Amino acid sequence: MSTSSAISVQGLTKDFRVGLRGIKLRAVDNLSLEIPRGQVFGLLGPNGCGKSTTLKIVLGLIPATSGAISILGFPSATTEARQRTGFLPEAPYFHKFLTGRELVQYCARLSGVPSAQVHDAVEASLELAAMTEAASRPIGTYSKGMLQRIGLAQAIVHDPELVILDEPTAGVDPVGSAAIGRMINAMRAKGKTIVLCSHLLGQVEQVCDRVAIMDRGRLVLEGRVDEVLAQRDRHVITVAYLTPQARQAAEAALAAHGATVTSITHPRRSLEDLFRELVTGSRDA
Amino acid sequence: MNARLNRTSWIARITFLEAIRQRFFAFLLVLSAAMVVSSVSLRFMDFGHSELKFVADFAFGGMFLFGSVLALVMTAQLFFAEIENRTALTLLAKPLSRTEFLLGKFLGTWAVLGVFVFSLAFLQGIILWSRTQELIVMAAETGRVAPDFSVSGLASFAVLQWLRLGVVAAMVLMVSAVARTFLFTVIVGAMAIVAGQLQWLAQEALLKPSDASVVTKSLLWVSSRVIPNLQQFNIGDTLVLDPTAISGAAVWSVILSGLFYLVAFLALASLAFRRREI
Numbered sequence A: 001m002s003t004s005s006a007i008s009v010q011g012l013t014k015d016f017r018v019g020l021r022g023i024k025l026r027a028v029d030n031l032s033l034e035i036p037r038g039q040v041f042g043l044l045g046p047n048g049c050g051k052s053t054t055l056k057i058v059l060g061l062i063p064a065t066s067g068a069i070s071i072l073g074f075p076s077a078t079t080e081a082r083q084r085t086g087f088l089p090e091a092p093y094f095h096k097f098l099t100g101r102e103l104v105q106y107c108a109r110l111s112g113v114p115s116a117q118v119h120d121a122v123e124a125s126l127e128l129a130a131m132t133e134a135a136s137r138p139i140g141t142y143s144k145g146m147l148q149r150i151g152l153a154q155a156i157v158h159d160p161e162l163v164i165l166d167e168p169t170a171g172v173d174p175v176g177s178a179a180i181g182r183m184i185n186a187m188r189a190k191g192k193t194i195v196l197c198s199h200l201l202g203q204v205e206q207v208c209d210r211v212a213i214m215d216r217g218r219l220v221l222e223g224r225v226d227e228v229l230a231q232r233d234r235h236v237i238t239v240a241y242l243t244p245q246a247r248q249a250a251e252a253a254l255a256a257h258g259a260t261v262t263s264i265t266h267p268r269r270s271l272e273d274l275f276r277e278l279v280t281g282s283r284d285a
Numbered sequence B: 001m002n003a004r005l006n007r008t009s010w011i012a013r014i015t016f017l018e019a020i021r022q023r024f025f026a027f028l029l030v031l032s033a034a035m036v037v038s039s040v041s042l043r044f045m046d047f048g049h050s051e052l053k054f055v056a057d058f059a060f061g062g063m064f065l066f067g068s069v070l071a072l073v074m075t076a077q078l079f080f081a082e083i084e085n086r087t088a089l090t091l092l093a094k095p096l097s098r099t100e101f102l103l104g105k106f107l108g109t110w111a112v113l114g115v116f117v118f119s120l121a122f123l124q125g126i127i128l129w130s131r132t133q134e135l136i137v138m139a140a141e142t143g144r145v146a147p148d149f150s151v152s153g154l155a156s157f158a159v160l161q162w163l164r165l166g167v168v169a170a171m172v173l174m175v176s177a178v179a180r181t182f183l184f185t186v187i188v189g190a191m192a193i194v195a196g197q198l199q200w201l202a203q204e205a206l207l208k209p210s211d212a213s214v215v216t217k218s219l220l221w222v223s224s225r226v227i228p229n230l231q232q233f234n235i236g237d238t239l240v241l242d243p244t245a246i247s248g249a250a251v252w253s254v255i256l257s258g259l260f261y262l263v264a265f266l267a268l269a270s271l272a273f274r275r276r277e278i
């Protein structure tokens, strides 16, 4: 196991026994993964492909059937490893009789934040998750997006080196999602490692340095985002004022060198860019 | 070690807070208090010792019954439901061992049960005292012997009941650690309480010479060892009204056996919980 990795997973397999007869269901199949430190790592895949299961095994919440895992050089499921890790579970659910602030305080205490620092740490993480305003309300009254955000606050209150977020943007509005994206960038700037599970591919593409794609429990692709998305044998040339004559001439000139033009289209902005351009200057931008 | 204690005590604190903020606790407490208070209305022609005994027994019965329900439901609620509704998921991802979590849950629940038992015992003390004052006056008028009750006996009784509820909570915790559904936890927990109440029958049967088969005998022997005797804690009326009839050593042996079962159940629960999928 490499100590330079934030998370090192080797040959991880997980079988669930389901039903009365205990039929085996392979949720994760011989998965090996190295997640480097200081980067944002996206774990993608369709529903039920084993992402959440993998994360839960990494955190020691469920035992693996076989395989070895280490977190920041410590064997997973040890308190040393979890001391340095923050986790936001998918569709989180918290004690609804506590207020948001009480929950984050409680988590700070459990994570060993020294008493003198609890107050500041709690307020800082509430601020970061944009939950200061609703922090004195009972969690039972929170909306889905607020639950996600208070979940984020409790995950980072002890300033962990590694933050694992399982679908942090599920149920969060576009402005909230963008805020979470910025939070992730801010954490990376502080040298943290972030593991992100998300179905928002656009956002993953923007914030992640590396991605892994899983399908039916297996790893099908892993690499740097710009590398896996770049088509090395294709090029895009953006031209202004392309007349039909100019186009013919250009095609002929390229053909003389053995190159073919495969498509000519208008470049498109992403909806996200257009949206941002139109709404910049809004309170949250 | 210090950090461990700290984390355990935080789990216990929040568990306590959760229980206290629930309506169910307040409801049972008020119900039991009403039962203790209503025991005053039970008046007899023979206003002496037997009346006090009846008043005491009635209140003890309420404490015993509602205490058992509270210990069963609260433990299932505060521990099992926490796993089922996945609030435990967030907590167990913290630097916290499973044993610390389980122990914290137990201590928080036990503290709630302590609030229940001691506030009721306090209330009962007041009722017994005021009734005794009345009876003393009446006894002086009729020339009878005035009845009395022992305050320290009542205190020891409260401690014993608290311990008994602790054993019940530890038992339910053990069931929760392996259970898959809330209903299973509550039903098996209730069966364990009933078995504990009836355990002395197995002990008695063993003592009597009989021609029962070896299988029956070994079953009886096993159940008399594995199941705690919950009936042995119910010595309230003797402790309160006739404290000389019971020796300190007998009370201590009940306390030690209770502590033994409590620790054993917690250890088993922690063992079972360690590999549980959350």
Ligand SMILES: Nc1ncnc2c1ncn2[C@@H]1O[C@H](COP(=O)(O)OP(=O)(O)OP(=O)(O)O)[C@@H](O)[C@H]1O
Binding pocket: A016, A017, A018, A025, A026, A027, A045, A046, A047, A048, A049, A050, A051, A052, A053, A054, A090, B277
């Ligand atoms: N406790 C469990 N018992 C039995 N099967 C389970 C259990 N948890 C997960 N599974 C199964 O394991 C597979 C992987 O589930 P997992 O939750 O890891 O998927 P996921 O990739 O996180 O999906 P999603 O995108 O929907 O969150 C699924 O087929 C699921 O049914």
Ligand SMILES: [Mg+2]
Binding pocket: A051, A052, A053, A090, A166
């Ligand atoms: Mg998932």
